[in-house]
Amino acid sequence: MxxxxxxxxxxxxxxxxxxxxxxxxxxxxxxxxxxxxxxxxxxxxxxxxxxxxxxxxxxxxxxxxxxxxxxxxxxxxxxxxxxxxxxxxxxxxxxxxxxxxxxxxxxxxxxxxxxxxxxxxxxxxxxRLLADEIVLYLADSGLAAAVRRYRDLRGRYYGSEAYDFRELPLVELARTEARAGRSDNAIGLLQLSAEFFPNSGMTPAARGDVYLEKGDTARALASYREALAKDSTMGMARARIQQLNARPRPGP
Ligand code: HEC
Ligand code: HEC
The missing domain is CATH 1.10.468 (Photosynthetic Reaction Center, subunit C; domain 2)
Incomplete structure (x- = not known):
């Protein structure tokens, strides 16, 4: 300047x-x-x-x-x-x-x-809010470009008050994408989140929900277990594991 x-x-x-x-x-x-x-x-x-x-x-x-x-x-x-x-x-x-x-x-x-x-x-x-910026990139240029944009903004603005780089907004954005039927975007954003917040249970728990919605119970279970291993207070993940284990498994 x-x-x-x-x-x-x-x-x-x-x-x-x-x-x-x-x-x-x-x-x-x-x-x-x-x-x-x-x-x-x-x-x-x-x-x-x-x-x-x-x-x-x-x-x-x-x-x-x-x-x-x-x-x-x-x-x-x-x-x-x-x-x-x-x-x-x-x-x-x-x-x-x-x-x-x-x-x-x-x-x-x-x-x-x-x-x-x-x-x-x-x-x-x-x-523009960070989530809105990323949504714009997702819509215009796809997941890879959106992830690049996130990394770029994080590199330039982390520690300033320009954007909120905490875990929750990123996880919420992933959930919004999943609800809109774009589960690949959701999984991609959660992968990014796991990279920046490797010790948190929130991201794998959300990933579990996305897989469960897709009907991929094996991956959902693994994600919930990962969430619980990282954070033993994740009651929702614990409940989901119990529900999934109680379900009759499809026969061979
Ligand atoms: C975001 C845009 C913006 C930035 C950045 C900006 N200015 Fe301005 N500047 C303006 C506007 C708009 C006016 C006219 C204000 C008005 O019409 O009352 C102005 C007017 C001026 C004037 C008076 C010009 C005249 O004779 O009428 C000066 C001198 C000036 N700016 C200096 C600076 C300096 C030095 C900087 C950098 C520290 C700077 N400005 C940064 C928007 C900006
Ligand atoms: C209430 C929120 C708000 C406040 C307060 C505000 N701005 Fe903005 N500003 C915006 C928004 C939103 C945009 C983007 C508009 C668009 O292009 O869609 C913007 C855009 C701009 C741009 C154009 C940026 C570009 O590259 O297109 C300038 C210059 C600017 N603002 C200057 C100022 C200055 C100077 C002030 C203080 C006098 C100010 N703004 C206060 C919301 C605000």
Whole structure:
């Protein structure tokens, strides 16, 4: 984030440094349509820095200029980039949410929760939930591509607040796929889950349910046993094992 870092340093120094050549920050802002025209430099720049951090992008995601180029070469007033125009819509939306919709919340507890860009964006430009992202890949490009996407996102965002990489959402997604009749997707997602959560009983228990629904009682039994071996508190897996063992087996 070169431009924001430069900015951070400048803001921290609180100083009109680097004013020798071009001009950053500019003397006046010439194209403000949402922010108050009287906004101070520091406040505008802090707002911009908030946008960049909130979306996990650099200044040039919205402004015309080369990434990493000196800030005085960026055409901040230009509206050429779609993303800058989207940002205006977003600023207006956030204002409406905070000032109108949330003002109508009955007996609203204090202090108020204020919606900001990162409330939705959490460090990504298009704030899609992880499960929705994976469903999109499953539908458009299939299981292998979806699994690659998951790994890629996990590699880039694990530890940030962008996506929820815990076991439960992945297992729930697998269950949703199974309910929709796509048991191959479900098994594939559970395989991925088993890789990241090798010691948990939740994933093999869900796999057991998927196999049971498919009528594969042998694999279902093995999965429930695995779940119970990993987590002896898995009462549901224990109950299923008992039910399956009590069933009359089909004759030879
Ligand atoms: C998510 C998009 C987005 C990002 C990222 C962003 N900006 Fe902006 N910027 C805007 C929008 C939108 C406006 C116009 C606001 C308005 O119309 O009131 C603006 C306006 C400005 C202006 C005033 C231009 C003028 O003269 O009217 C400056 C200066 C500026 N941004 C600097 C920055 C800097 C520096 C960064 C990086 C730290 C940055 N911006 C990151 C969207 C963005
Ligand atoms: C209530 C949730 C929410 C808030 C708050 C929010 N956004 Fe968004 N934003 C979205 C959603 C959803 C999208 C994706 C819209 C789409 O393309 O389907 C989006 C898309 C964008 C995009 C376009 C990204 C792209 O590459 O297409 C920009 C830029 C953006 N938001 C900037 C902002 C800024 C700046 C703020 C704070 C002033 C903000 N957003 C606040 C929900 C939000």
């Amino acid at each position: 070169r431009c924001s870092i430069t900015l951070a340093v400048m803001v921290a120094a609180g100083a009109p440094v680097l004013q020798a050549q071009g001009k950053f920050p500019p003397d006046s802002f010439t194209n403000l349509k949402v922010l108050p025209k009287t906004i101070g430099k520091q406040e505008l720049l802090a707002t911009m820095r908030g946008f960049a951090l909130g979306l996990g992008v650099r200044c040039t995601y919205c402004h015309v200029g080369r990434e990493g180029a000196p800030l005085d070469s960026v055409k901040f007033a230009a509206d050429d980039k779609r993303t800058k125009r989207v940002a205006r819509v977003m600023m207006d939306m956030v204002k409406h949410i905070n000032e109108e919709h949330l003002a109508d919340v009955p007996e609203r507890p204090e202090p108020h929760v204020v919606v900001k860009c990162e409330t939705c964006h959490r460090g990504v430009a298009r704030p």
